[in-house]
Structures are given as C-alpha cells and as structure tokens.
Amino acid sequence: MKRFKTWTLLGLALLAAITAQARSLDEVRKEGKIIIATEGQFAPFNYFQGAKLSGFEVELAELVAKKMGVSVEWKALGFDALLAGLRQDRWDLVIASHGITEERSRAVTFADPHYCSGGSIVSLDPAIRTTADLNGKVISVQTGSTYMDNVRKLAGVKDVKNFPQDTDARSALVSRRVDAWVTDKFVASIAIAANPGAGMKLGDFVFIERIAAAVGKGNASLAQGYNKALADVLADGSYSALSKRYFNEDVRCK
Structure with missing residues (x-):
C-alpha cells in the first residue's frame, strides 16, 4: 500500500509538470509581477554589480515591465539553462542576448528584437x-x-x-x-x-x-503585451537614451 501511494503521488507530480501552462499576460498582470531570467555574465548586456543585476538588457526589461504595469522578479543562471527553464515554465520571460534562430524558434516564442548586432x-x-x-x-x-x-x-x-x-x-x-x-x-x-x-x-x-527576449512557445498574449510595451519604450525616447548611455549609439534594429 505504501508503495502504491508513493507511485500515485509521483504520478500526480509528473502529470502536474506535464500539464503546467505558461502564465498569460492577464495572469502576470493579476499578480503584478513578471519573472524574468537572464545570465548575469554578459557585460554590458546583463551582469552583476556586486549582488545587483545590471546591464543594458536588465534596465531595458525594467522599462518594458513598467510600461506593462508590473514589477520584475529576476532569476540569474547559466546561459544553457535559460531557454530550457522557460520551456518548463520556471519563469515567464528570458532576456539574455539570444539571437533569433530557426532552431530556437521551434522551442520558444521570440518577442520583437531589442537590438541588432x-x-x-x-x-x-x-x-x-x-x-x-x-x-x-x-x-x-x-x-x-x-x-x-x-x-x-x-x-x-x-x-x-x-x-x-x-x-x-x-x-x-x-x-x-x-x-x-x-x-x-x-x-x-x-x-x-x-x-x-x-x-x-x-x-x-x-x-x-537580431537579438530578442523569449517567452514560452505559443504564449501569444504575453509576447504581444511585451511587444506593445517595448514599442512604447522605443517610441518615447527612453530606449535611445539607455542605448546611448551604454554604447554611445542607438543599437535598435534598423
């Protein structure tokens, strides 16, 4: 009986993992917080200043989140684990200088590019x-x-x-x-x-x-909400100011 109970609990846990769904834009806004993962080892885009995450992409994501009306909870871990964790719904979005490729696009949904290099x-x-x-x-x-x-x-x-x-x-x-x-x-x-x-x-x-943030595959509502907020940041001058502070030029995709 004990063995049956153990396997039943394990099965339920596996089923929960399989059926877990990425959070939609409405769910993120309802909580008032978006969970974003980055590497923290790729200056000047994402890196640590002491214990605090900083960099062009970190500051840009904060600007975009503010336009979305939510705060950011940051996660920092190895580059190889970022998209894998996104596919497991461990966070809502990844921003870590990922180039848009056909292979990656089969596994995740990319937002609009935030810089070209x-x-x-x-x-x-x-x-x-x-x-x-x-x-x-x-x-x-x-x-x-x-x-x-x-x-x-x-x-x-x-x-x-x-x-x-x-x-x-x-x-x-x-x-x-x-x-x-x-x-x-x-x-x-x-x-x-x-x-x-x-x-x-x-x-x-x-x-x-072209470099872009990514959300879970097929999470259209969150991608659209992020893209709209990114477009606002690109249009209101805050992107240009941030980019010139880091690079002395505007690095958006032309």
Missing part, C-alpha cells in the same frame, strides 16, 4: 581579421551560443573550443590557448576598451543577427 572576430594577432583568416585556427566561443553554431559552419577552422561563460572564452584568447574569440560586437568593443594592455583587436563580423 553580430558575432565579431577578436584576436591578439592583427593578421586575423576576416573569416578567411580563421582557416587553420582554433577559436573560442560560449557554449550554446549562436557564435558557436556559426563558427562551426566555417570551412577550414582547425578547432572550436566552447566554454560555459563568454568571459571564459575571452580568457582563453588572452592566455593564448586559442587564436581568436568570437563574441558580440559590443561585448568585444567594451572588453577591448576595458583591457587595453591585453592586446585584443576587433576584426570583422562572422554573421549578423
């Missing part, structure tokens, strides 16, 4: 600037990123070393364990400016991408 080559060798220069070279990238996916598509690359955090991929370059690092253009520019003695040099784009 691309994967750029960074090297200590000024002769390594273009994708052609990566022939026979070892490249560092972040695990699960579009940088990893796109570098692996390049013909002639000797090896691709992937790391849990983008900062680890950068460290691999600085310590000369790899020939080049591929990361976001703005991340690279700020890292180079912050570490002038490291000798890092910015090269060409490997690819261009």
